[in-house]
Amino acid sequence: MSKLLHQSLTDSAEKYPDRDAFRYGMDSITYAELLEKASRLANALIEARVSRGDRVGILINTSIDSAVALYGILLAGAAYVPIDPASPPARIRFLIEDCDLNVLVSAEDQHSLILDSLSKEVEIECVIGVENELPCRQMAWSEVDAFKSEAPTVSIVEDDLAYIMYTSGTTGLPKGIMHTHFSGMSYARLSRSLYEINEFDRLGNHSPLHFDISTLGFLTMPHSGGTTVIVPEAYKKFPVSLARLIEAEELSIWYSVPLALIQLLQRGMLEEVNLGSLRWVLFGGESFDTEQLRKLIKLIPNARFSNVYGPAEVNQCTFYNFSALPRQVEEVPLGRAWDETEIVLINEGGDLAGGKETGEILVSTSTMMKGYWGSPDMTAKSLHTTEVNKVFYRTGDLARRNEKGELVFQGRRDRQIKTRGYRVEPAGVELVLQRHELIVEAAVFGYEDKDGETSIKAAIVLREGATGLPADLENFVSRSIPKYACPSKYLIVNELPRTGAGKVDYSLIKKQATGRYRFEAAN
Amino acid sequence: MKQQIRDFVQKTLIGDLKAGELSTSENLLGGGLIDSLGVMQLIAFVEDEFDLSIPTKDMVIENFESIDAVCGYIGRRKDTES
The missing domain is CATH 3.40.50.12780 (ANL, N-terminal domain)
Known part of the structure; x- marks a missing residue:
């Protein structure tokens, strides 16, 4: 083998x-x-x-x-x-x-x-x-x-x-x-x-x-x-063309982030094409809104669907395969571990989570990374070795088990944001924003719209005397971080709300963001 | 018409990504010149500026891959309307 x-x-060149x-x-x-x-x-x-x-x-x-x-x-x-x-x-x-x-x-x-x-x-x-x-x-x-x-x-x-x-x-x-x-x-x-x-x-x-x-x-x-x-870039911008490509190429398996499938559903005119060749539709990288997903299943009735879960550190570690999504399912489960993989949930106290208790997902699997390049410290922090020398990767993702024993996603342990399948660390983006001469402080957070799509937003405190968003802000940010991680909108505030302990209160910022404050786009 | 579209694409969508004059046959979609958001802006611009409503079935690569393609599409639409 x-x-x-x-x-x-x-091998394939010899066989086929x-x-x-x-x-x-x-x-x-x-x-x-x-x-x-x-x-x-x-x-x-x-x-x-x-x-x-x-x-x-x-x-x-x-x-x-x-x-x-x-x-x-x-x-x-x-x-x-x-x-x-x-x-x-x-x-x-x-x-x-x-x-x-x-x-x-x-x-x-x-x-x-x-x-x-x-x-x-x-x-x-x-x-x-x-x-x-x-x-x-x-x-x-x-x-x-x-x-x-x-x-x-x-x-x-x-x-x-x-x-x-x-x-x-x-x-x-x-x-x-x-x-x-x-x-x-x-x-x-x-x-x-x-x-x-x-x-x-x-x-x-x-x-x-x-x-x-x-x-x-x-x-x-x-x-x-x-x-x-x-799929060439151009097709990703025109869902109708993409739907025709799936039909013309007689694709049997599809794998993408949910966003690509939602675009196909909303603007791809799927009812006009024959997608009978598709036997698997895999999606991963973030959660798929169940209402959208149900509509999609109706349009691709022959296919089986798979919710793929696994951070890039392990590639994939669980799956949830289904052909229909019963009414009572409110959220697509992450499912269960695939072969050669062990998953444990660890609660806040550091013990195994029992019953329906939420805990951090730790994974031990043959698909696990070796570590982070050049960062033994970061590797040591994210890999946990047990007494019998089994190595687990701490995903930072939270989950609980449902009555069938399947994992159900419960958010993040830290503030990591998923947008279009990409991982964004808000702390990293905040550091870049705070390097701007007119910005004193910044708080970066994910903002979910009604289709379940998450975008990056930032609340910023400006230096005294500064009025409005700095003109060069977008350029400044995009010089250091990739486009998907750049905040799409900014909220100017006098100060960041803090908890009693003096920590930035991100949940309050998020609440304020949906309320009376007005966002501005950098230009 | 070509100039109008070229100006819009150059100034609004591309900015300083690409120096020099954009050729009307240049592929706008392949090399990352215009992203998906830019495509939506371009479609909205064409609808406003040339008083057209573009149905979903016409939102395909062939009609938007270059400035020439956009002009060709507008021309065909105007022909069928008159």
């Missing part, structure tokens, strides 16, 4: 050489072609001095080249680090430095972003896929094609690093979640088996590579021999 993630590709591995718009690549291209890239990377254990960045708008880059990097024995091309240059600079990237696999349209991200202090040795001049070594795809098509022989083990996915941290700096071939392969194996994915399946991949939902398309599908249809 294969133990390394790229062995999925070599002519089957499409990935599709993107009019482009497609078979398993045999993908293995050949990725092998050439691996040889090019090795020539560019990449070796076992090195990290290599992928800065590409998610497309077929993302798959070539991912498998090329793994075949070279290195770990891939997906970088969001919508990140501000300061964040990219941080990533390059933080995990010591020497080589980037990128694309021509990222040229100016790369230029902006490099500086005197932050250099990179080699960029692959960009011809337009950069202050470092460059290799065009045409040059990569001149390398050998046989995969290089690199000896690595399943405990070697496979990828690092960055997520927002409470300090305002992103933290890198390290996954090994073992944890990645465990996810590929468990998800393949739970959803009975085979070589005839066609998965709609709506998620960019830097987001953990992409692992089903990029890791599990090659393990199953099926086809991943990457």
Whole structure:
């Protein structure tokens, strides 16, 4: 049985050489072609001095080249680090430095972003896929094609690093979640088996590579021999076009955040298309409003649905599969643990939560991360080792068990916000806001609209003499943090409400936010 | 008409994301020039400025992928109305 993630590709290339591995718009690549291209890239990377254990960045708008880059990097024995091309240059600079990237696999349209991200202090040795001049070594795809098509022989083990996915941290700096071939392969194996994915399946991949939902398309599908249809950006903006794509590509599995499905439901004219090919609709990243979900189930009657739960640190750890949602179900449960996984709920007193008591979800699973890159302290804080040396990840998510023993989500232990599936740490955003010269204090919170969508808002206290929102506020914020984490609206207050103990009273701010105060958008 | 749309897209939606004059055939949707919110703004602008009501079935990539595509769509709508 294969133990390394790229062995999925070599196996599928042998078994199903002519089957499409990935599709993107009019482009497609078979398993045999993908293995050949990725092998050439691996040889090019090795020539560019990449070796076992090195990290290599992928800065590409998610497309077929993302798959070539991912498998090329793994075949070279290195770990891939997906970088969001919508990140501000300061964040990219941080990533390059933080995990010591020497080589980037990128694309021509990222040229100016790369230029902006490099500086005197932050250099990179080699960029692959960009011809337009950069202050470092460059290799065009045409040059990569001149390398050998046989995969290089690199000896690595399943405990070697496979990828690092960055997520927002409470300090305002992103933290890198390290996954090994073992944890990645465990996810590929468990998800393949739970959803009975085979070589005839066609998965709609709506998620960019830097987001953990992409692992089903990029890791599990090659393990199953099926086809991943990457949804191009344009389709995400036009639900009618997206609905037609699902029909035309005869997708059998869909996986996205609830928002994409809600948009399809509200503006996709689903009643006009035939979605009979869909056998699974998976959603995760945040809760799905049950009223919307019931409407969706009616429009896709043949499909089974799955609520997927699991922070990026464990990829997935529970599932709740269903075909109908009985009236009495007010909230879709997180469900129960999947194979090779143990979940315990720990109450505030540090004991196992009993009966229907709420507790923090702790997970021990084969899909668990190795830790946070370069942060033994943060890793130690989030991983709990028991007396018998079992390691549990503290999710920070709260849940209780219902009468069937299924987990039901009960919010967060801390203030983390989920928006469109992204994790946002309000404390990190507050630190950035407070760095603005006209802002004294800030409180960042999530605000849920009637469809259950959460947006980020901030209450700010201005310096004396300042009137109205600082003109450069939006620019200022977006220089440091990604767009999804930037507050969409601001509320100017004279002071932040505090509890008796002097702590900022976030629940009161939220209440005020729904009341008489008026929000302003930064411009 | 082209100029009006180009000005709107350049000034309101793109801002300083891209320097220089935007070509009317340039793909607006693929490379992150316009996000989903921008798409809604563009649709609202076309409805207001050219006195059209755009039905959901017309909100598809083909009609909005470039300034040329938007102009083509408006032209076809005006033709059927007159």
